[in-house]
Amino acid sequence: MKRQDASHYSLPAIMLHWLMAFMILGLFGLGLYMSNLPLSPRKLQLFAWHKWAGMLVLALWCLRIGWRALHQPPALPGGMPAWQERIAGMTHWALYGLMLLVPLSGWLMSSASGFTVVMFGKWPLPNLLAANHALGETLKTVHHVLNYAFMGLVGLHVLAVIQHQFLLRDGLLQRMLPEARV
Amino acid sequence: MKHVLVIIILCFLAPTAFAKAWQSVQMTQSHITFVSTQMGVAVPGKFSRFTAQVHFDTDAPQKDSAVVTVDTASVSAGGTEVDETLKGKDWFDVQHWPQAQFVSRRIRMLGNGRYAADGVLSIKGRSHEVEIVFAANSSAAGLVLDGDLPISRTAFGVGGGQWADPSVVADVVKIHFHVVVQ
Numbered sequence: 488m489k490r491q492d493a494s495h496y497s498l499p500a501i502m503l504h505w506l507m508a509f510m511i512l513g514l515f516g517l518g519l520y521m522s523n524l525p526l527s528p529r530k531l532q533l534f535a536w537h538k539w540a541g542m543l544v545l546a547l548w549c550l551r552i553g554w555r556a557l558h559q560p561p562a563l564p565g566g567m568p569a570w571q572e573r574i575a576g577m578t579h580w581a582l583y584g585l586m587l588l589v590p591l592s593g594w595l596m597s598s599a600s601g602f603t604v605v606m607f608g609k610w611p612l613p614n615l616l617a618a619n620h621a622l623g624e625t626l627k628t629v630h631h632v633l634n635y636a637f638m639g640l641v642g643l644h645v646l647a648v649i650q651h652q653f654l655l656r657d658g659l660l661q662r663m664l665p666e667a668r669v
Numbered sequence: 670m671k672h673v674l675v676i677i678i679l680c681f682l683a684p685t686a687f688a689k690a691w692q693s694v695q696m697t698q699s700h701i702t703f704v705s706t707q708m709g710v711a712v713p714g715k716f717s718r719f720t721a722q723v724h725f726d727t728d729a730p731q732k733d734s735a736v737v738t739v740d741t742a743s744v745s746a747g748g749t750e751v752d753e754t755l756k757g758k759d760w761f762d763v764q765h766w767p768q769a770q771f772v773s774r775r776i777r778m779l780g781n782g783r784y785a786a787d788g789v790l791s792i793k794g795r796s797h798e799v800e801i802v803f804a805a806n807s808s809a810a811g812l813v814l815d816g817d818l819p820i821s822r823t824a825f826g827v828g829g830g831q832w833a834d835p836s837v838v839a840d841v842v843k844i845h846f847h848v849v850v851q
């Protein structure tokens with residue numbers, strides 16, 4: 488494994504982190520908003536955009552996990568108690584897990600509900616499951632529940648960053664920002 | 670409507686003249702389905718109630734005829750909210766237009782067990798000339814007629830108002846029928 492610059496994430500890791508973070512936060516909002524709309528062309532459009540963006544997150548996840556497997560992140564700032572380091576590590580892996588499972592559950596739900604995912608309305612993706620209404624409903628619940636867990640963890644993750652930034656002032660956030668080259 | 674009656678009556682009189690004609694439609698084995706395209710995704714639907722009067726003699730198609738009457742309120746396309754919307758004013762407006770109908774004018778032999786039915790399709794009070802190409806195959810259950818009819822939904826005023834935009838729900842809807850006659 489390549490050791491990264493001791494104090495910063497590599498540029499690809501940083502770009503993937505922020506691109507995916509913005510997409511995922513957008514997808515939380517879009518998902519919650521669109522599912523409560525009455526049936527309308529707008530709703531069908533938003534559902535399609537949600538699926539396309541969600542599938543892009545899945546594709547980016549593959550890149551990101553590949554990069555992560557080959558590049559060790561910088562060591563955590565010194566002075567953190569061991570239990571915090573453990574929780575940080577666990578949270579990060581849980582986030583990686585949910586970044587995979589959430590879009591995957593969406594794809595499975597769509598397949599089981601009989602709706603092929605057609606990227607940008609042009610390229611049909613394979614159906615992972617045969618159409619089965621009851622299974623589709625179950626997977627919808629799975630997608631929802633995984634999303635609430637995901638939102639909870641992202642919340643925890645952001646609170647930890649805030650704590651580092653404003654209470655510990657150890658510059659943790661800088662590690663995930665492009666290095667200012669002086 | 671008068672010539673419809675004439676055709677129906679002819680259908681009942683015809684067998685005395687043409688012993689070989691197929692004309693007893695097996696409703697339990699026949700169905701009318703359709704595929705619409707929403708944001709590039711093919712979405713299936715069906716009409717569960719319809720009647721069909723068919724007089725079909727594979728050797729003498731010039732005397733053949735078909736009248737198919739669909740109960741528009743029997744439409745379904747994947748979910749109660751969708752079905753209720755389809756019955757509403759913007760789509761089939763089933764309160765005002767409880768029936769849609771196809772009446773053949775003539776049936777032509779195309780060869781290779783394929784035929785074309787020219788006739789008039791009326792939906793929501795709008796009538797257009799259409800050509801239905803279908804195949805006739807004998808099976809143990811009887812003669813199986815399988816045909817396709819792509820239509821422009823907007824030409825019939827189906828899916829108006831906010832739904833008129835063909836970039837969300839495509840204009841072309843493919844109707845398929847599978848009719849078994851004995």
Ligand code: HEM
Pocket residue numbers: 511514515516517518519522534537538539540541542544586589590591592593594597604627630631634
């Ligand atoms: C990282 C990716 C994704 C995130 C963060 C996400 C998030 C969400 C959220 C927060 C909801 C609303 C849940 C609720 O109403 O309680 C939702 C609903 C939905 N998501 Fe996703 N989603 C993602 C990927 C996908 C994918 C890839 C698909 C399909 C291919 C998909 C299909 C759906 C559908 C169809 C709904 C609506 C379910 C309903 O009818 O309520 N999602 N999503």
Ligand code: HEM
Pocket residue numbers: 504507508509511512555560563579580582583586641644645648659660661662663
């Ligand atoms: C959906 C949103 C987000 C997801 C899924 C996410 C995911 C992750 C993951 C998996 C890591 C660990 C990287 C590794 O070491 O392999 C990470 C690190 C980091 N994230 Fe996020 N993140 C999100 C949003 C945010 C936000 C909004 C912020 C800023 C407020 C942030 C700031 C950071 C920082 C500073 C690190 C580096 C931590 C360290 O140095 O160990 N993230 N993020």
